[in-house]
Amino acid sequence: MQQILSNIWSNDLFRELILTGLVLFGAFAAQRIFRWLVVSRLPDESPKIYGVRRIGSFIIGFIAAILILGIWVQRSTDLTVAIGILAAGLAFALQEIIGSIAGWVTIVSGQPFAIGDRIETGGIRGDVIDITVLRTKLMEIGNWLGGDHNTGRIVTVSNAYIFKEPLFNYSRHLEYVWDEIVLPITYESDWQRAIDILAEAVASQPVYQDLLPRAVEQRRRTRREFAIKLTSLDPRVFVKLTDNWIELGLVYPVGNESRRTFRNTVSQEILRAFQAEGIEIASQTVAIVRLPQTSPDRNHSATED
Template sequence: MIAIENIKEWLIANPFIWSMIKFSVILIILLLLIQILRRYLRKKISNTVVRYKTQKGIEILGYVLLTFLAITYFSGAIKDFTIVIGLFTAGLAFTLQELILSIAGSMYIFLVKVYKPGDRIEINGIKGDVIDVDSIYTTMMEIGQWVSSDNYSGRIVKLSNAFVFKGPIYNYSQDFPFIWDEFNLPIRYGSDIDLAKSIVIKIASETLSEYTANSKSQWKDVVNKYYIEDAQVDPTLAITLTDNWIQFNLRYIVDFKKRRLVKHLLNDKIRLEIENTKGEIILASSTIELIKIPELEVKLNVDQSK
């Protein structure tokens, strides 16, 4: 009894320690209740996605309750409740700033229509097709990386919606689902250049006729909507004279999802037409021309003893 009385007197003499003990007991009880609730819901919810989100929600709610409990407990009677709530809100915003920014980003994406599922975008250095946009993440099917051209890599990328505020977003399909592409053809000097030009333009016009026709009407809508000059959507050919060959540069418009296929078709058809010219047009390759061979002086030592 004497020991208990001594403990009581010591606690009365040290109110801060007694207050900390009571707070610790309340904290332990609250944490136990949260853990019991999480275990109960984990057993009752069979859906993996719902179970995961529920667990996360309870975890966040627990942090909020613990923070609020600490503020209310150590602030006594809370005479100035507005100040306490302000401090609590500021602390919560600082702690969950990335989450809050992600939620704000999802609202921005939806209201401003930055992108939507089905669009091909590049954001934060990651390029892919958007397959889902939720309140926190944008989910993309990645393209590129270790595979060439615009092919899927097979990886699904989840990116925080907060990144819409942190850098540029490249949208391949919004308003105008076509892109410009180009490739070079080296033609040897001495070839029939006029014939080569007619072949390239003819094949490009025939192969790309559908894309050209569809893109013209949509490009007019883009010009009317934005402050942008009108552009050439028909295939164009530019010629450059180099040291080794005459370089043909073919520029054309194509569906943003068919860039690789169309480039293959154009190259294959042009190759076949050039081969059918029977040497009138020859594709060039890197060559080395020797202007002068230096003179060599060779001395032979003949054995005179033989």
């Protein structure tokens, strides 16, 4: 029996397999002991449980990988192959972290956005308030509020998203965006006067008059970098005919952080002007053209029955 065991142990392959099995068993036992000694002592609702468990598993797994590497690597020629395999395994296991670091390098060097910019990615909109090596923090805007006000929530996203999702920057190159107000008016209203009222409601605002020269200069600088077309920054009104009303679409530039407040001011100005001019805002209506006639003989018969 001793001779058989000696022969088995003298075989390199069997010896390495046995030692590898012992290391794996020891790693499994160490992880169980770690959870019993450390994790179980934390409160059930403690937010540290997940982090402590992950850190412990990573350390134990890393030590086990080093030990297994030492068991199987007997010659220097095997060392390069083993290191390559280990590096590939680590790259796969840490791909999210590596992607986040690469994203951070891209953000810092390419500067698709900076702190203070308003961005949108993956359905999340917000103002950038912090950029770290692994994560970017946003002050969320919109969501249930339905506008451009911040919700009070801070959203943390991985920097790796820059390679996975389209990125919308509201303020990197231009401090304005285009907004639209759509109003239906009745066919009986003076639609030509309504067009003038809509355009004047925007053009008369001090906020718009202050934005206009800056927007022109920013657009001129941006055109040096990108192939953008020059369009008028004046408010424009588009007319669309429907079965029920005349639809007027007012399009105008506005500061990217004041879109909702500016729309509120312009809307109130339009309502006052419409009321003064007798222009009616249309709504969905149902017109009854003819009521079905009832035969007197049929009504008489129904009464007798």
